[in-house]
Amino acid sequence: MRMRRKPWVRAELAESEFFIDYPVENIGKWNKAFKRKNQPMHLELGCGKGSFIAKLACQNPKINYLAIDIKSEVLGLAKRNIEKEYLKAKREIDNVLLTAYEIEIIQNILNEKDKIDRIYINFCNPWPKPRHNKKRLTHPKQLEKYKIFLKDGGEVYFKTDDENLFNASIKYFEQEGFKIISKTYDLHTNPIWENNIETEHEKMFEEQGITTKALIAIKPVTS
Helix, strand or coil, rough: CCCCCCCCHHHHHHHHEEEECCCHHHCCCHHHCCCCCCCCCCEEEECCCHHHHHHHHHHHHEEEEEEEEEEHHHHHHHHHHHHHHHHHHHHCCCCCCCCCCCCCHHCCCCCCCCEEEEEEEECCCCCCCHHHHHCCCHHHHHHHHHHHHHHEEEEEEECCCHHHHHHHHHHHHHHHCCCCEEEEECCHHHHHHHHCCCCCCHHHHHHHCCCEEEEEEEECCCC
């Protein structure tokens, strides 16, 4: 569904201290963009309205989080959700940044100097038609790009409602040399990581009786 244009978004994002308008300027030096310096850095690809990253970042002040989405409209909502979460916790927003960018060309804003420890991919577009498969955020074409900036031994946390995408993604990760250390076809019945934070899509699908498929994949150590 196409999101309606929100006239307030661009002005609010422009004034926000944690929105990065020109992400290409930070390639290789993202850690310097955070108020908290020299902390591990995690990345969410396709953050949407930001309810997941808002809770995750607020709960983990010793980790820096970069959240990316192509749509400024949803990032406006993500900004507000982050502000609400930190206000509730009476915390300064000092370890999370938002930026708008096309994930298919993410190598233009992140490189090997950025040293990402973990990537989150939550309920991305499954692109079910074969001719569109290469657009999947877990496709080998994309995994090759993530390997540029993901540390050796770094993790990818992946969740989806789509079983076909999940099964294909298992093959994608293995094809690219990632080691899948855990996986489940029902995350809520068989939790494979602690303190799972539900996304908006996750709650919606679970209410419809559609289970959450999830895995953790580790990038191989290169010589």
